[in-house]
Amino acid sequence: MTIKAIIFDVDGTLADTEDGHRLSFNKAFAECGLDWSWDVAMYDKLLKVTGGKERIKYFVSDFLKGYEKPADFDEYVKHLHAVKTKHYTTMLAAGNIPLRPGVKQLITEAHAAGITLAIATTTTPQNVAALLEVALGKNWEGYFAANGCGDIVPHKKPAPDIYFWVLDKMGIKASDCIALEDSENGLRSSLAAGIKTYVTINHYTRNQDFTGAAAVFDDLSDLQNFYKVSGLKLAK
Ligand code: XBP
Ligand code: MG
Numbered sequence: 001m002t003i004k005a006i007i008f009d010v011d012g013t014l015a016d017t018e019d020g021h022r023l024s025f026n027k028a029f030a031e032c033g034l035d036w037s038w039d040v041a042m043y044d045k046l047l048k049v050t051g052g053k054e055r056i057k058y059f060v061s062d063f064l065k066g067y068e069k070p071a072d073f074d075e076y077v078k079h080l081h082a083v084k085t086k087h088y089t090t091m092l093a094a095g096n097i098p099l100r101p102g103v104k105q106l107i108t109e110a111h112a113a114g115i116t117l118a119i120a121t122t123t124t125p126q127n128v129a130a131l132l133e134v135a136l137g138k139n140w141e142g143y144f145a146a147n148g149c150g151d152i153v154p155h156k157k158p159a160p161d162i163y164f165w166v167l168d169k170m171g172i173k174a175s176d177c178i179a180l181e182d183s184e185n186g187l188r189s190s191l192a193a194g195i196k197t198y199v200t201i202n203h204y205t206r207n208q209d210f211t212g213a214a215a216v217f218d219d220l221s222d223l224q225n226f227y228k229v230s231g232l233k234l235a236k
């Protein structure tokens with residue numbers, strides 16, 4: 001297999017972002033006068049559902065007893081999520097969440113070697129831009145042939161929609177790509193799209209089921225080992 005493209009998940013893979021998301025959700029709840037506050041243990045449960053808006057609805061339906069939903073609940077959740085995204089992008093713009101070990105080197109070396117790069121994430125385009133402008137500079141988009149984010153597909157991970165969207169945009173067959181993910185939901189999504197997938201775990205996902213992954217790593221700090229295991233050839 002000659003690897004023609006690498007598709008990157010964002011949250012938990014490019015950067016360890018989920019506690020930044022969690023704190024931003026809590027800031028939004030406080031700003032909107034809600035006494036909701038998600039600690040790590042609760043957030044670990046809520047991460048079962050991808051997508052911030054979907055996660056808020058899951059919290060309300062499955063963990064909040066006796067909550068009286070406002071009439072326009074969907075609009076209210078969209079507002080809460082917009083406030084959260086404002087807090088989260090402010091946190092990212094301050095440079096508070098760096099890329100994980102080896103990620104920037106992999107992106108720059110693979111791009112320089114002519115490997116096509118893409119993003120397939122459940123989070124919003126604003127969040128991707130805020131993270132990568134800091135990490136890769138204002139021309140970060142130049143590294144990626146496709147940037148598949150959030151609501152552009154009807155079904156979020158673990159559905160394969162976002163990976164199918166990225167494959168179509170790149171015009172590259174799934175069998176010529178590899179994906180990098182951090183979570184069971186993400187792995188199920190990329191595998192369902194027929195993409196060989198490598199996992200780098202984090203403190204939220206380390207005990208999840210990675211059956212089907214080509215390999216599981218703590219992180220990409222030993223990039224040469226990743227190149228060896230994945231068979232990624234970067235010779236120009
Ligand atoms: C992870 C997610 C996202 C984030 C929160 O995305 O499921 O929902 O947790 O971000 P991925 P939003 O691992 O696919 O990058 O609030 O913007 O959804
Ligand atoms: Mg992820």
